[in-house]
Amino acid sequence: MKINKQVTLLSAVAGLALTSVAAQANPQPHIAKPGETWILQEKRSDEFDVKDATKWNFQTENYGVWSWRNENATVSNGKLKLTTKRETHNRTFWDGCNQQQVANYPLYYTSGVAKSRATGNYGYYEARIKGANTFPGVSPAFWMYSTIDRTLTENGDVQYSEIDVVELTQKGNVRESDHDLHNIVVKNGSPTWMRPGSAPETNHNGYHLPFDPRNDFHTYGVNVTKDDITWYVDGVQVGYKKNLYWHRQMNLTLSQGLRAPHTEWRCNQFYPSANKSAEGFPTSMEVDYVRTWVKVGGNTGGDTGGDTGGNTGGDNSNSCPDTWVAVTGVNVTPQTKTLSKGQSVTLNTNVLPACATNKNVVYSTSNKNVATVTNEGVVKAKNKGSATITVKTKNKGKTDTVMITVN
Structure with missing residues (x-):
């Protein structure tokens, strides 16, 4: 028993050392300019040496057709694996077409998710991901989203913010990737969903990948500032939008969502389709790492501040950080x-x-x-x-x- 404890301790120390080495190997994001200071946000970054439930929620709330299972998220050999399985089960389901909760609704697939417990907004986010073999049917995703605050009722209020760093293999062509935005904004006194399909000029970016995302690992990133949102694949800019609505605090999320032919889109949500096939399942996406940086300094103002995502520092000059600062x-x-x-x-x-x-x-x-x-x-x-x-x-x-x- 004593020997086992020593081995466990040595393994933990080795894991920390590997994490430290990896962080030192990438001290700044690729978008950093000379003279800029970017700080790695530890609470929203991971090299996946261990499955860290203090940092990530692997059993988050179910939503729509997505039934998340802790056991569908595993970590081994420095990789996070999120697996979708063919598993018949029943649970409560929101039926948007009839505007009601339905108990014991039949569903047919479960999947894995990792949702950060810490939140944040402005910064550069990057993950190295290998897509799932099964196509079509699942969509490996790297994204961030806020809570929905229905108490915000004034015109122009943003009740919900979502930034999709990347969604893979959800279109007809396996090489088409999506880098999209979603939000709920109050217009004429009514909360209004703005999605990529309904507001493509402000909410949609599509990109034809020069590779098959199922075959190997590639990096997917986004830089979010108060004014702009810019997407990258393997360090190449692939999308850009003005930041009109995406200022809410958001949880960083890695997940594998279910798509057609196993789902159908109705009444502004996904429903299970008649296709309940087990062919191609289980299937998994893999994540080598996720890293979040916040740039400090560079704005005008008299105070510094941080987000709730574990900002580990800022400069001491009279400048504002490039991160969300809450009203006091x-x-x-x-x-x-x-x-x-x-x-x-x-x-x-x-x-x-x-x-x-x-x-x-x-x-x-x-x-x-x-x-x-x-x-x-x-x-x-x-x-x-x-x-x-x-x-x-x-x-x-x-x-x-x-x-x-x-x-």
Whole structure:
């Protein structure tokens, strides 16, 4: 027993050493420019020397036709293997066509997933992946997604963000890869799904791979900034979009999803198809590594900050990090103001910290008959009385108030 413990300890030390060597071999992403500092985010990176359940959730929530199983995700020989199996089972399923949860719904395949427990947004993400042999039927994927926040109801609010670094073998040609975006944005008071098919100009990038992704490992990456999203395959740029909506905190995810002919698309979701074949199953994708870097410095502002994904540092200068910075508060002046009927005042609103990523705010009044307020914070006195003007940040919902008195 003592010898076994020593062997286990030596193996663990060796694993850590291998991870350290690998990280040192790639200290910066390929997009790094001279003079830039990029920091590896350990909580969203892995060389897969061990199956680390403290870093990854291998039994995350089921969604649609995807039934995730912990045992379908294995790690050996420095590789993560995610396997899809033909397994009949029943569970609760959301039936979007009928807008209801259905208990004991029959499903026919299970698969593997690795979802990071830490979240983040801006940075460079890269994974070295070998696709599954089976085609068509499964789609190896490297992506990130946020929670869905239905409490965000103002026009322009983003309830959901998803960035697909790559989705393989889900089209008719085995060499077609997708590098797409999904989001839910409030438009005209209604949450609206924007998908690659419905908004291709802002949400879709397709690429014809110069290789068969099933045959060997290749690198797939994306660089996400506050302004731009740029995709890469083996270091070559293959897609670009302006970052219009993808500012939410997201979990990094590796998975193998089910596709046609075993699924069909109806009512904005996948359903199981009549094809329940076991041919080609089980089938697996493999991941050699996943690495996430955040660039520090390079923006203007007075504070530094980090995301919730384990940012291990930043610079000490008066510059903002290239990562999501959450709102911590908001101040509005003047705190009180007396106006005569017909007069106006423009509020001075300061969102904290100075490096906060989303500084958008919403103004409201407690009494429109006394005072109104515009989206720009201009208050106009209407009738005698008093009204409270409230400013609320779209990120984190921080508030401050101004008391308006009209003579």
